[in-house]
Amino acid sequence: MSKIRIATTSLAGCFGCHMSILDIDEKLFDLAAVAEFDRSPITDIKQCGPCDIGIVEGGVCNAENVEVLREFRRHCKVLIACGACAITGGIPALRNGVPLVECMAEAYLDGIGTENPSRTVPNDPELPLLLNRVHPIQEVVRIDHFLPGCPPPAEAIWQAISDLLAGREPTLSYTQLHYD
Amino acid sequence: MADGTITIDGQTVPFTEGQTIMQAAEAAGVYIAHLCHHPEFRPHGSCKLCTVKAGGRHVAACTAPASDGLEVENESEELAAGRRALLQLLFVEGNHYCPFCERSGNCQLQALAYRYGMVEPHFPHFYPQREVDASHPDVVLERNRCILCALCVRASRDVDGKHVFDIVGRGIHARLAVNSASGRLADTDLAPGDRALEVCPVGAIIVRGRGFAVPIGERLYDHRPINEIGNRVPESEQ
Numbered sequence: 117m118s119k120i121r122i123a124t125t126s127l128a129g130c131f132g133c134h135m136s137i138l139d140i141d142e143k144l145f146d147l148a149a150v151a152e153f154d155r156s157p158i159t160d161i162k163q164c165g166p167c168d169i170g171i172v173e174g175g176v177c178n179a180e181n182v183e184v185l186r187e188f189r190r191h192c193k194v195l196i197a198c199g200a201c202a203i204t205g206g207i208p209a210l211r212n213g214v215p216l217v218e219c220m221a222e223a224y225l226d227g228i229g230t231e232n233p234s235r236t237v238p239n240d241p242e243l244p245l246l247l248n249r250v251h252p253i254q255e256v257v258r259i260d261h262f263l264p265g266c267p268p269p270a271e272a273i274w275q276a277i278s279d280l281l282a283g284r285e286p287t288l289s290y291t292q293l294h295y296d
Numbered sequence: 297m298a299d300g301t302i303t304i305d306g307q308t309v310p311f312t313e314g315q316t317i318m319q320a321a322e323a324a325g326v327y328i329a330h331l332c333h334h335p336e337f338r339p340h341g342s343c344k345l346c347t348v349k350a351g352g353r354h355v356a357a358c359t360a361p362a363s364d365g366l367e368v369e370n371e372s373e374e375l376a377a378g379r380r381a382l383l384q385l386l387f388v389e390g391n392h393y394c395p396f397c398e399r400s401g402n403c404q405l406q407a408l409a410y411r412y413g414m415v416e417p418h419f420p421h422f423y424p425q426r427e428v429d430a431s432h433p434d435v436v437l438e439r440n441r442c443i444l445c446a447l448c449v450r451a452s453r454d455v456d457g458k459h460v461f462d463i464v465g466r467g468i469h470a471r472l473a474v475n476s477a478s479g480r481l482a483d484t485d486l487a488p489g490d491r492a493l494e495v496c497p498v499g500a501i502i503v504r505g506r507g508f509a510v511p512i513g514e515r516l517y518d519h520r521p522i523n524e525i526g527n528r529v530p531e532s533e534q
Contacts (some may be wrong), residue, residue, distance in 0.1 A: 132451055200395050203416050204387075205423070212423040239375070263417040266395035290521055293410055295394035296400065296512070 120168040120281070122193060122213040123154040127181040128208040128250055129174025131157070132164035132267045137171070150281060154191075167192045170278060176251045180244035189257040192271040194280060197259045198273070200266040200295060202252065209250040216248050261286050263294050300364030303496060304328075304348075305371055311362035318357040321370075327368055327523040329379055329408055331497050332357040332445035334527075337454060340446050343386075343407065345379055380412040388419045389468075391426070391440035392498075397408070398507035399499030401515030402530045406498075407522035412513055429474060431482035434504055435493060441499040442472045452492035460484045460492060495528055508532060 126134060139145055157162040164170070168223070170192030176182055189195055200206040211219050222227055224230065224237045255260060261280075269292060276286035299312050304326050313319035319475050322335060331478040332343040349369035357368070369375065370421045381419040386392075386405060394400045429437040444463055449472075452460040459479075464473040476483035486492065493503055509532045513520065 143434075188507070197416065200393075204393070206393070207423060209421075209423065210393070213391075213425045243375065249423065252417070252421065254416060264415055288415070291519060293413070294401075294518075295396070295406060295414065 118159060120151045120167045121154045122151050122156070122171065122277075123167045123188060124156040124171040124198075125157070125164075125184055125188060127156065127172065127174035127184060127202070127253070128177035129201045129206075131173070131200065132169075133173035133202075134158075136265075136270050137198075137273055138265035140212045140274045141270070143274050147277065155217055160281070164188055164191045168194065170195045171198050172196065172202050172243070172253055173198045174253075175201045176247065176253055176256050178244040180247045182247075182256060185253055195257070196261045196263060196276060196286075197253050199268055200264060203244065203254070203262055203264055205250045205252050206266070212249045214233045220246075220295050232241045259291055263288075264293065266296050268292075269294075297421050298364070300362070302362050302364075302366040302368055304320050304368045315362050315365070316358060317348060317360050319356070320362045321357065326370070326525065328357045329523070330409070330527065331408065331443060332356060332403055332494060334447055337447065337450040337495075340435045340450070342381070343443065343445055345382055347375065347378060347382075349375065352485060357430075366481065376412055379408070380414050381418070383409045384413060384416075384418045386443050387414075388417045388421045389424070390442065391423060393440075396442065396501040398502050399496075401442070401510070401518055402514060402533065403517075404522065404527050406499035407517035410517065411521045411523055426471065426497060429481045431480040432484075432486060433482070435481060435486060436502045436504060437472070437481050438473065438500050438502060439472055441501075442446050443498055444470055444472065445497060447497065448472070448492045448496040450503055451495045452486070452490065455491040458485055458490070458492070460486045460490075466488055494534055497527060503533070 138271060153159045154167050155161045161195050166221055170188040178269055197203050220237045263276055272288050272292040275292055279286040298472055301308050301310050302320060304321055309320050309324040309326060318333055328346050330346040333346060341356045341359040344356055347354050348357045350360055350366050366373055394406055426439040441508045449461045452458050459475055462473050463470055464474055467469055474481050474484060493501055516528060
């Protein structure tokens with residue numbers, strides 16, 4: 117039997133959810149026996165190929181996030197929203213109450229300790245354009261399963277993956293489901 | 297209306313004259329989900345989480361009177377789905393950032409969402425802009441987390457005799473207001489020890505210096521669901 121393929125990515129996230137994926141510890145060996153990683157910070161593969169499971173950390177804050185998220189949806193049979201930022205926007209969404217122009221001014225022009233003699237806001241064509249608001253990923257593409265938590269505990273991540281491997285609907289126990 | 301019995305999910309529950317379905321259930325140790333209800337205060341009937349089916353009709357258990365022979369349905373799949381949707385609406389209507397909220401783990405909104413297996417908000421987030429009032433030396437009013445249950449309104453008015461809070465505006469414009477000329481908490485006579493500071497089911501009223509006193513894993517709802525331990529304020533916050 118060929119191995120199942122898993123892709124993971126972090127959009128507007130802090131990689132904390134990826135740390136929690138690594139926190140499944142020795143179960144990584146069990147996982148490696150049946151699965152291999154496609155695009156993921158673990159492999160450093162840059163483009164996602166056809167996959168069975170996609171795990172997305174972080175919300176959508178810029179144009180590149182939208183592109184990557186759509187790429188994941190296109191290539192992954194099952195897409196999992198992993199963590200508070202993916203599901204609610206999380207900490208990055210705190211800027212949603214502040215106009216983007218004011219955010220940029222605070223960060224690059226007027227913030228305490230900012231040194232920027234040219235008084236310009238970075239505008240290189242290679243920089244992804246920021247969206248006006250940070251969005252949870254389910255507002256952009258269809259999501260199959262959700263793993264809340266900041267980060268979701270390793271047991272919850274392993275529970276979901278092993279449920280999917282066994283052909284079951286991922287179900288979290290009371291202690292595996294939390295939002296913080 | 298005289299004393300009698302009702303049934304809740306088939307279990308016989310006695311009631312005394314004048315009791316609501318919620319009061320009869322509480323006296324019998326049967327848990328009905330709720331946020332705006334508190335046994336010490338007059339019913340408000342606003343959160344609708346206590347919606348049960350009584351005699352085939354949807355009613356708020358906290359305001360509907362018990363009547364002899366009434367058959368009440370409480371924990372059905374249908375009612376659970378309705379409660380989950382109400383909780384999702386409450387989450388997207390405010391700015392509920394559990395990861396850094398002082399009340400996380402002790403929050404009744406969060407605990408009910410766990411209880412009803414809410415894994416995502418389902419509805420698009422509003423991300424409303426709401427004012428935080430940090431003017432008071434002992435208390436912070438975090439309106440982003442307020443669910444308009446009016447428990448602080450009732451506690452301040454009916455127990456503390458101060459009428460510090462009230463709800464103003466209607467519909468989506470409703471908000472928790474502070475009853476002072478400036479509208480600031482610092483200009484009220486709200487003081488430590490007030491009952492109004494101990495009834496907030498979420499993290500909207502935060503007493504300074506108490507946040508994160510109890511570590512993750514030891515908080516009220518970390519291991520046991522709210523239907524087992526009830527809507528409580530932890531000792532660390534009393």
